[in-house]
Amino acid sequence: MRSLKSRRPGPSDPAPSRWAWRMQRLMLTPAFLLMLRAGVPMALTFGAATWWLSEEANRQMIRDTVAEARASFETRPEFMVHLMAIDGGDDDLAQDIREVVPLDFPISSFDLNLTEIRNTIAGLAPVKTVGVRIRPGGVLQVDVTPRTPVAIWRSRDGLTLVDITGAHLGKLDKRMDRPDLLLIAGEGAEGEVKEALNLYRAAAPLGVRLRGIVRMGARRWDVVLDRDQRILLPEQGAVEALERVIALDAAEDVLARDVVRVDLRLAARPTVQMSEQAATLWWEIKKVSGQ
Secondary structure (H helix, E strand, C coil), X not given: CHHHHHCCCCCCCCCCCHHHHHHHHHHCCHHHHHHHHHHHHHHHHHHHHHHHHCCHHHHHHHHHHHHHHHHHHHCCHHHEECEEXXXXXXXXXXXXXXXXXXXXXXXXXXXXXXXXXXXXXXCCCCEEEEEEEEECCCEEEEEXXXXXXXXXXXXXXXXXXXXXXXXXXXXXXXXXXXXXXXEEECCCHHHHHHHHHHHHHHCHHHHHHEEEEEEECCCEEEEEECCCCEEECCCCCHHHHHHHHHHHHHHHCCCCCCEEEEECCCCCCCEEEECHHHHHHHHHHHHHHHC
8 A cells, every 4th residue: 555655646747848948938039039920921922922923924914014004104295205306417417317317206205215316326427426315395306516528539439528537428429519629539538638628728829720639649649730730749748849839830930831740759859841742842942952
C-alpha cells in the first residue's frame, strides 16, 4: 500500500512548456510581428497579382486601359498642333521643308520630336541655322536663317549656287538667271569661294570685261576676260598680283592690246603672250626693220 501511494501523481505544473514559451517570446519579437502584419499580406497580394497577370487577356486589358488613358490626355485640345509656320526662307525653301517634314495635322505635341525635326531641316543645303518650337495656339514654328549665295560654280554637273563656305545651295538652270553673282569654275573652286570673292572685288575696275574666275589644278586662279584673254595668277599673293596688272592696264592699256595671256605665276618673270596674228605682225615688222 505504501508503494502504491508513492506513485500517485501530484498536482500539474502551471508553467508553460518549452515550445510554448519560445512561441510566446517569438510573438513578442518586433521583426516577427512586422512580418505577420505586413509581410504575409504583401506576399499573398503579390502572389494573387502574379497569378492574375499570368493570363494574357488580363495583361492586354491593362495595356489597352493605359493606352486609352494616355491618348485621351495627349489629344486634349491644348496639346494639339494644327499647322506649321515657316519664317525666314523663300517659298522654294518652305516647300522643301514641308517635303522633308511631312506632318499630318492636327497632331499631338507629344508625338512631335522637335530635335529630330530640327536636325532634318538643318540637313537641307540652303539652311544655315534653324529653330523649332511649338507656339501657343497649336502652331509649329520654324525659324530659318537661309544661306546666302555669293557665287555660281560651274562643274561637269552644271551650274550650282554656293555660299561663302562653299556649301551647295541648289542648281541653276542658266547663268543669266543670276547675273549679279560671280562665276567660278575648276576643281576645288567651291572650296575657295572667299579668295575668289577677294579677286572679284580686286577686278572691279575691269567692269563687264570680267567673265569669271577659274581654279587651276586646285591650287591657283586664272582670271578670264572677254576676247579670250586670261590673267594667270600665282598660288600665293594672287590678289596683289591682279592689282598690279590692273594698275599696269590703267597706265599702259595692256589688256586693251592684242594680248592673249598675262602670266604672273613667276613673280620675278612676268610674261605677256600675244595673239598669233599680233605675233606674226610683230615678226614681219622686225624683219622689215632688220633690212
